[in-house]
Amino acid sequence: MLAKSSENIPDIVIGRLPLYLRALRRLQQEEKDVTSSHELGKRLDISSAQIRKDLSHFGGFGKQGTGYRIEYLIEKLQDVLQVNQEWMVVVVGAGNLGIAISRYRGFQDRGFRIAHLFDVSPQKIGLAIDEFVVKPIADLNKTIRDEGIKIAMLAVPAEHAQSVADQLVDAGVQAILNYAPINITVPSSVQIQYIDPVTHLQHMTYYLNEG
C-alpha cells in the first residue's frame, strides 16, 4: 500500500484520481495494456503535465518514455483511494431518486455495495424494491452501528436533508453523498459531497453558441 499520509495532498488532486481510475478502466475494457499521460490527458481534457504531477504525489507509477502499465496503475489508484475493498452504503429516501440509486448498475466492481434502503413513510416501509425491503428510518441508527456502515447516500427532499444527515453522523457515518439541492453542515471529520447536475450543465453552456 502506498503511503498516503506522508504528505498532505491537495483535495483537488484527490478528486481527480477517480477520474483517472475510470478512464483507465475504460482503456482496459478496450484491451489496452499501456497508456501515457498524453493519452489519458486527451481523454479527460486535462494536461499531461497535470496528470504526471498528480500521480507523482504517490510515487513513480511509470517510467519516462515507456508510459503507465494500466493494470498496475489501476491497482495502485484503488489502493490509494481505498476501493480495493467493498464498502457498504445506505441509501436514505425511497422516492424515485432513492429507488433509481438502489438500481444503479454503476457501483459494481468499483468498491461499493448498497446494503439498505431507508424511508420515513409508512407507505414505503416494507416495500420490496428488487432485493431491498425498505426499512424504517427508526432503525437507521442501530443498523449503521451494528453493521459498521460508514457511507450514506442522501435522496430525501431538501427540507429533510439536514436532519437526516445529523442522524447519519450520530450513527457513525463518515461520508455522505447528498443529492438534495441544499447545502448540508457536517462536522469537519465527516466527508460530504454533492451530486449537482447544474454544475455540469453550467460547465457545458460555457461552450454553447448562444440560444
Add this chain to the structure above:
Amino acid sequence: MLAKSSENIPDIVIGRLPLYLRALRRLQQEEKDVTSSHELGKRLDISSAQIRKDLSHFGGFGKQGTGYRIEYLIEKLQDVLQVNQEWMVVVVGAGNLGIAISRYRGFQDRGFRIAHLFDVSPQKIGLAIDEFVVKPIADLNKTIRDEGIKIAMLAVPAEHAQSVADQLVDAGVQAILNYAPINITVPSSVQIQYIDPVTHLQHMTYYLNEG
C-alpha cells in the same frame, strides 16, 4: 459580456467556475456582500491562489485587498458561463431517475428549465408527471428542432444510452448530461458530461479509516 474567446482557457478551469458560482450564491443567501479568495477557498477546499488565477483569466474581478463584491462576481460568472438566460432542457427516460430529475428543484434560477420528458415505452407515453406529459421518443427529433433545444439529460438504461445520444445529436442537441453508467461517443462539437456517483464516493473513501 466578458471576452471568453480571447484566450483558450483550460477546461479544468471552466469546470471550477460553476462551483465558485454555487459557493457565491450560498454566501449571498447568508446575506454577505463581499468575499475573498481566501474565504471562497476555505469553503471549496481549493487554494486561494488557484481561485485568483482561475478568475484572472476573465479579467480582474476584485481589487487587491478589498475582496470580491459577491453580486458583481455572480453576474460576471453567469455571463461567462452563459447562464444569464434560461436554457430549455429535455429529459429522455421517464423511469424513476427521469421522474426524479423532472421534479428536481435545484434548476430554478440557475439557468435551466426542463421543457419535456420523453420515453419509448407505451406504458409511460401520455402519463402526467406533475406538469409534464411524457412524450414519445418518436417526437424527439421534431420537438428539439422546432423549439431549438440544445441541452439534454439522459436517464435511460445503459444499453440504450448510445443510440438515444445519437438521436439527440442528430436533432441538434449540443450538450448531453448522461446519468447512465456507460461511456458515450459524441462528435467533438458536442459537449458531454457524466453524473457518476462513484467518482464522488471514491473521492471520499480516500479520507476514511479502513473498514
